[in-house]
Amino acid sequence: MLFSKVAEYYLKRLLPTTLLTNNVRSHFTYYPTVSGPGKTMNMFNAINNAMDLALQNDESALLFGEDVGFGGVFRCSVNLRDKYGKDRVFNSPLCEQGIAGFAIGVANTGTTAIAEIQFADYIFPSFDQIVNEAAKYRYRSGDLFNCGSLTFRVPCGAVGHGALYHSQSPEAYFAHTPGLRVVVPRGPIKAKGLLLACFRDPNPCIVFEPKTLYRAAVEDVPTEYYTSELGKADVLREGNDVTLIGWGTQVHILLEAAELAKETLKVDCEVIDLVSILPWDTNTISKSAKKTGRVIIAHEAPLTQGFGSEIAAYIQEQCFLHLEAPVKRVTGWDTPFPHVFEPFYLPDKHRCLTAISNILNF
């Protein structure tokens, strides 16, 4: 379009974009996981690789969702339709409740279902199918039927400009549902391991993938098949003074906050990636809480009834006499996720560092 050239020319004569008030900067620095030799991949490559292996090793496996056929809007399924055919990798009609119900049915027959919900913000039409059906199939049928071979992949979280409906982290809604597994990777290596573990796990799983990591997170990912343990938290940095708990993108903010705390406050923080939201690793958390006596939990989702509430309640029940200060939550505020106010909404490194300083001076 010739016109676009003209528009481009005139626009360039306006303010340089670096001076723009809405210029979006990433709110975190990525801390890669190191696990020996592998191929350099970002998170969407690693997810693609995991699904490729699953489709290759398990001839029953099906992969579907909105726009999955051409590679998905985040490119996670790119080339898989060409490789495995359009009967196994395909677009669904635009209907999340349909995707979820269809996936459950597929899994009822023992076939592996890998279902993509395009954005976590759009998972709610499928809430009934996931909460009332997928989660309860085994229980209500006396184990006659189940849909354990089902995994939902769900891009979630803040990206800098997603506003109300392209930013949410709805893990807590699903954590309130017995029967589901809910996990959140912090990067490519974990994403691949968790996905392959979920595909094989005999329970319906939801993998919330922080979409800001699809491109930003780069690691050397082992190319062979491997799984990451479900229900197991990772201690990423050891320390004796304060325990910092997070998942997904927030892990990287906590790692940076821990570094800043070391430099500025001379304290050693222990950083734990919870990884699994449901069921979750109570042992690793209470062990660390007992060691440090000070715990901060941070997540992007709102404060009230965020998963931090559950962790805080558990810690006060199990570790009360070991605590030096009340458990602190640093989270998104109790508002919808706003567009231009995002820098003020997120539990960024400054808010986390302030919390560390406060919890030490309680």
Added chain:
Amino acid sequence: MSFLRKTIPMLGALGRQHQHLKTVVGALPTSSRQYSSDPANDYANFPGAKAPFVSQLKLNLPEDYAPIPIYRVMDRDGFIADETQDPQLSREVVEKMFRDMLLLNTMDKILYESQRQGRISFYMTNFGEEASHIGSAAALEMRDLIYGQYREAGVLVWRGFRIDQFIDQCYGNVDDLGRGKQMPVHYGSRELNFVTISSPLSTQMPQAVGAAYAMKMKKGNDACVVCYFGEGAASEGDAHAAFNFAATLGCPVILFCRNNGFAISTPSHEQYKGDGIAGRGPMGYGIATIRVDGTDVFAVYNAMKMAREYVLKENKPVVFEALAYRVSHHSTSDDSTAYRSPEEIEVWNSVDNPISKLKRYMVHKGWFDEAEETAFIKDVRKKVLKQIAVSEKKLKPNWREMFEGVYAEMPEHLVEQRKELEKHLEAHKEHYPLKNFKQ
């Protein structure tokens, strides 16, 4: 043999039931002999369906039904095929239609580029669908309430949403009517009776139906509701709910499907197998249905006039399907050449372009002036660029507004959270873009 043995007593039971029906419904044939010899004359009276009985077993195949025809007024060259269908709009109205389409098209091109340069965070263009916006909006009254999906900016242009209002929304600055809460293109205007856009698809559909029902219940109602949605969105459960509620509850709503052939990358042939969205109307939901060429502004206009008259007179819904082609990428997050060819797009951008079609009509009428068109586009371009410069310098709303509008009145816990943030910002102001926000 065993089948027969079972069948004989069953037939007896059927006969007894039939005898019973005879006494209840006098109009039914008087003897079971007649009934069995000529079932085709018999009309079933099941609560779930009234239809004739037949004795030939037959699968009703989709191909047994002819597609609903597509109404058009203008051909590709801008000639009116049947003069009786010329809406006889004045030169003034046609010129407004043309100018509004040009304005939308010009603004879209610049705002699209501005996103590419990182000036705004997101944008969605309306290329190829200008006629369905303008034609439908022109046939409505301002009191008619609009629920949009997200690609209906032309309806707002027709209603008088100003360039500064569009661009301030895209920047989410202090003058954005939505107060910086939503992504670009999520417009809304109380004044123009246009309900604020929400990103989740089809959620607006049952809402529009509910609004129409409530409006019907108001004394002397003379306004209807128009709900725009795409053919992809029509696959959502909410779309079914909307169709069914609108029909069963008799709601004066026009369910306007912009069938542009694509839901992001998914082509319509992977979205449904029936006769488009129109095909669902009459047989599927019992709703009066119109299908039009969405690239023909007059076809959309005429059909919308008829639809509006019908929904208000009958207090019943209309399914309206406007067929076009999404010349645009889905949004600035999408490159549609990954799933369709540039050549295919170009056909729809030139031969079947709704703006050039109207232009050709105006040429035949002697109403078109090339110099005037060029000057108009130049003027719009100037205004849009000037407005971008102004809008991007405006401050964003006060950050405290983040906590407003969650509830009608701010509850205590939000007051506390706002205080906490206030204290934090006071201590760490150097880390936050406070200078870009109103104080």
